[in-house]
Amino acid sequence: MGGWLLSNLRYLFPNVLYEPTLSFKAGKPEDYPLGISEKWKKTQRVWIVRKADGFYCFWARCTHLGCTPNWFDAENRFKCPCHGSNFNKDGDVIAGPAPKPLWRCAIKRADDGQLLIDKARLENRPGQREQGDFFLTFKSA
């Protein structure tokens, strides 16, 4: 009996998933102005941030319960519409119930020079998130 129930429980966990791919090309880096770009939010759910020395990319998903926050330029914050979490430009939580900073996606240059974003690889720890695959050094000419 117990075995049968357990096997039924296992049955509910599928082995093959039909889910959208998590990486995409985001165009040429030169096309981005400094600051937060909302260009991909509606289609790929990311913000691409350009700083003076390079790029990083946020996954636009609140670390609280998974809603999509909005960027408010005047206040320099991301704010989530579901439970009111606030994040700053680095993704750190300033207010609201979110327990950890926003996730950053892996970012690199594809062979054709475009930005390549990988939402399957995420990082949000201060120190780690500003380097390696999660920060793309890019100096404007």
Added chain:
Amino acid sequence: MADEKFSVKQYVKKTKLWKSIFRHDFMDTPRTRLQRVFGNVFLHLHPVRTSKDAIRVTYTWGLGGLSFFLFLILTVTGILLMFYYRPASILAYQDIKDLSFAVTLGQLLRNMHRWSAHLMVVVVILHMVRVFLTGAYKPPREYNWVVGVLLLVMTLFLSYTGYLLPWDQLALWAVTVGAQMAANSPLLGNEGPFRLPFITPFNDARFGLIGGTVINDATLIRFYVLHCIAVPFIFCVFVCVHLWRVRKDSFSKQTGEKVDVWPHLVSREFLGTLLTMVILFVWSMVMNAPLEGQANLNVTPNPSKAPWYFLGLQELLVYFDPWIAGVVLPTLIIIGLMAIPYVDINPKGVGYWPKMKWKRLGWLPVWVPEERPFAVTVFMLGVIMWFVLIFIGTYCRGPNWEWYMPGEPWSYRRLTKLTLKNIPNLWGSLILVSYFLFGSPIPKKVKEWLSTKMGSKAPALVSAALHIGLGMVMAVALFVPLLTAADADFPMRSRYTTLFEALGRSINSPVVSWMYHLVQQFGPAVGYAIIIPMVGLIGLCLGGVGIVFAKFKDRLYEALGPIKYAMVIALLLMMTGVLGKIVLRLLFGVKYLISLPVFNFNI
């Protein structure tokens, strides 16, 4: 022969067909009254005779029966809606649109389904409150109360699974949040505290619930099956048990003469259902069920509000980590409700509404029922708190889930820079521990030992010292870090070095900013000279509240014994603790008392 006219009615009644279906005639005799009830598969849920007072409308308000009737309406309208609905993400929203605009009377059916679901939630909750207030859960009906709580949970779960089906924005984001709560469950959730080592996003509780890692067709079909078949099936089983137990355990009110159920009860039920039907029809004709834009996995509406019955939970999620607000607290509420008949050993108050009276508790005048003051007060406090949270969620929350006064116009451009800070863990633990120590009683034996050792006044003094001490510790442990601790976020994201400065300059911690301005305006000497006595006063007040309840706690402990007492007091303290945390958040800008991010563990 001549005066016997041929009558169709008489003829039909004599046919074999008629006799095979109807076993009795319809004259109003005592015999047929009984026959109607026990000769009918549907009516034989009833006894044939019952006491007059038990079926008085103002005793039960017919709430249990109406819940069942609403379930039947939902089943019928639901079956009809299924004829036009296909559970696939590219079709579902279009099908709902078709139901609203292209199918004759489709909108009416959808409205009726939605509004009767809302009504059912209301009626089931009111039914529970009625059963509680009239003591109808007391022996021998404890088990049926437990079944009733399960039915309430299932009613809410049916509502939850139901509103994903239109595949609109409300649906998607409510399910996103719900599924993410599963991901935050302790041990089994990928993002929950102390997750087991083998748990990943691909095998955690969330994955099982939505059938994948993102919400898509797999989720829709899962919720469709749950909503249309699985949960209603289990619901039916439990309804059978519930109704059967009502018969077996008999009604809670047994006074008054016995009357025939047909027509006395059946007619009342008929009128009740008729009235409900009329209300539902009118409601469905004047008000359409909401349908937001088509689900978009990338964009959340701002603000994103759950249906009213989950807004209390949504508001709770603002103040606590998801594993507490979304998993632990609901579980505790359910367990707490189920435990009520087993920890309530007061046999009084069965079969009538409480009689309220003004009394004094210490120096506090209170309006309480004469016979079950504690039980009724605590239960109603819980119910009222839940509805206050729903009220806040409905009327006081605007864009970005920020606070707006009811009626205040919303602005998406309003500048609201909120700041929340954590109390350092050690101070926070001190607050939490001393808060829960408030629940400790002084058992009789300890009191006796004290009075033999140190004189007759010792127990009262010890109790006073204990409570005042705890109150003081709590006040000090809250204010000392607020006034002195360094801001842990400095210089990463905070311009200020101390918590006092950071919160004092913020707009969402009125108490701290008041203290901060005091110190700024009048200088530290005067400022602290005002603040320190205030802190003492708060400590004294907290202790005072403890002293007021001290005697009562001790009596409760003697009456319930250690295990039941611990359960009752822990649940009670957690309930008022929720209130405390809300106060800390809204007045002090405190986010966590204890924060261990490594384990995803925050309180």
